[in-house]
Amino acid sequence: MNEIQARYASRSVPRYTSYPTAPHFRPGFPEVTYRSWLAELDPTRPISLYLHVPFCKQMCWYCGCNMKLASRYEPVAEYLEHLLDEIDLLAAALPGRMKVSHLHWGGGTPTVLTPEDMRRAMDRVWSHFDRMPDAEIAVECDPRTLTDEMAAEIGRLGFTRASFGVQEFDPEVQAAINRIQPPDMVAHVVDTLRAAGVAHINFDLIYGLPYQTEESLIETIELCGRMAPDRIALFGYAHVPWMAKNQRLIPEYALPDGAARQAQAEMAANALITHGYEAIGLDHFARPDDTLAIAAHEGRLHRNFQGYTTDCARALLGLGATSIGRTPGGYIQNISETGAWARAVSAGHLPVAKGIALTDDDRLRGRVIERLMCDGMVDTAAIAAACGKPADWCRDEMERLADFARDGLVMLEGSRVVLTESGRALSRVVASVFDAYLTRSEARHSVAV
Numbered sequence: 001m002n003e004i005q006a007r008y009a010s011r012s013v014p015r016y017t018s019y020p021t022a023p024h025f026r027p028g029f030p031e032v033t034y035r036s037w038l039a040e041l042d043p044t045r046p047i048s049l050y051l052h053v054p055f056c057k058q059m060c061w062y063c064g065c066n067m068k069l070a071s072r073y074e075p076v077a078e079y080l081e082h083l084l085d086e087i088d089l090l091a092a093a094l095p096g097r098m099k100v101s102h103l104h105w106g107g108g109t110p111t112v113l114t115p116e117d118m119r120r121a122m123d124r125v126w127s128h129f130d131r132m133p134d135a136e137i138a139v140e141c142d143p144r145t146l147t148d149e150m151a152a153e154i155g156r157l158g159f160t161r162a163s164f165g166v167q168e169f170d171p172e173v174q175a176a177i178n179r180i181q182p183p184d185m186v187a188h189v190v191d192t193l194r195a196a197g198v199a200h201i202n203f204d205l206i207y208g209l210p211y212q213t214e215e216s217l218i219e220t221i222e223l224c225g226r227m228a229p230d231r232i233a234l235f236g237y238a239h240v241p242w243m244a245k246n247q248r249l250i251p252e253y254a255l256p257d258g259a260a261r262q263a264q265a266e267m268a269a270n271a272l273i274t275h276g277y278e279a280i281g282l283d284h285f286a287r288p289d290d291t292l293a294i295a296a297h298e299g300r301l302h303r304n305f306q307g308y309t310t311d312c313a314r315a316l317l318g319l320g321a322t323s324i325g326r327t328p329g330g331y332i333q334n335i336s337e338t339g340a341w342a343r344a345v346s347a348g349h350l351p352v353a354k355g356i357a358l359t360d361d362d363r364l365r366g367r368v369i370e371r372l373m374c375d376g377m378v379d380t381a382a383i384a385a386a387c388g389k390p391a392d393w394c395r396d397e398m399e400r401l402a403d404f405a406r407d408g409l410v411m412l413e414g415s416r417v418v419l420t421e422s423g424r425a426l427s428r429v430v431a432s433v434f435d436a437y438l439t440r441s442e443a444r445h446s447v448a449v
């Protein structure tokens with residue numbers, strides 16, 4: 001990356017896991033509107049479900065999630081009862097019994113639930129919904145707290161994928177981020193889950209952590225390679241201590257600077273490719289036989305709040321505090337505060353906090369941004385034609401992209417925008433040109449690389 005491109009990399013831009021992005025969801029969004037969107041869903045088409053558990057047993061200093069520490073099980077058990085009720089409420093608001101193509105448990109740490117409670121939750125889901133034969137059923141796990149009993153239960157419940165925040169194996173880095181999980185511990189849970197029948201494993205790695213070096217990342221990738229996960233997501237640490245107070249415990253003086261972050265990102269990507277992974281979109285890597293790599297080859301990659309996905313369902317319905325859902329009508333976010341969320345559920349409400357109804361312009365821009373992020377190229381005229389818009393709808397944006405072309409980030413071929421090799425790492429910055437909300441936003445985002 002040259003000096004000009006490094007300047008682009010220092011820009012604060014969204015990750016574009018949705019468009020419009022979450023800071024633009026409107027507070028006080030009417031539950032009645034969400035209910036109308038749910039009632040309008042086509043009952044013959046599959047949907048996806050996302051279930052959120054905002055509890056963890058320990059706090060990682062780098063964490064940017066909305067989570068609560070659970071030193072006792074009682075709050076988790078209470079949360080689970082409300083989650084079961086919310087599943088009932090959501091199912092009752094739908095136009096019929098629907099099929100599920102993807103189901104994802106995220107957090108927090110969903111596996112803080114006891115095996116019995118996880119089974120109760122899954123039984124409740126399948127009492128209302130039909131599981132498609134090839135459905136992906138995924139759960140985020142914490143290697144430090146996943147018990148052998150829970151791993152066995154995850155297998156019995158038919159989960160097809162488990163993901164782990166591995167981040168980095170270097171002991172000094174792990175100490176500085178308060179996440180101690182030696183390679184043997186991670187290898188054990190991976191082996192246990194595979195033995196239980198969970199066919200696919202995902203790892204998350206992070207660069208830009210305190211005390212992290214290119215050497216420590218290479219060693220981490222080497223160790224990961226021996227465990228052979230199907231997918232690896234490689235994220236840059238987003239240091240936003242003004243939003244995540246726990247990040248104030250990160251020693252800022254030990255954070256790599258912008259140039260070191262870029263060098264780590266490039267080196268890690270090359271090392272993953274050397275280990276047989278294919279680069280997918282901005283920050284994912286997958287074995288060539290993984291469904292994500294196959295979808296990328298076939299132009300079927302999508303982006304949602306979990307990052308890159310093969311999920312093509314038109315509706316992703318969120319359950320649990322803070323969860324975000326999407327229907328053809330728009331985006332919805334649940335109440336974040338668990339007490340208020342639980343009270344809303346107890347009162348028989350879908351616990352909506354925020355949302356945004358999509359305009360035709362949002363849909364058009366959202367599709368352009370998604371294709372750029374997923375395919376590294378987009379034909380703005382073809383998408384305009386599919387949306388019934390004139391081909392020159394983005395004349396201003398194309399003029400702005402001329403600067404990006406001069407700086408080597410994109411090639412402009414008529415109505416097509418094609419990311420160059422260096423532009424791929426900066427796809428968030430290129431995509432932001434099409435973001436009509438960004439210029440009027442005061443939200444602070446993380447840097448692009």
Ligand code: SF4
Nearest residue numbers: 056059060063065108
């Ligand atoms: S396990 Fe995940 S959600 Fe929980 S504190 Fe650590 S990073 Fe945050």
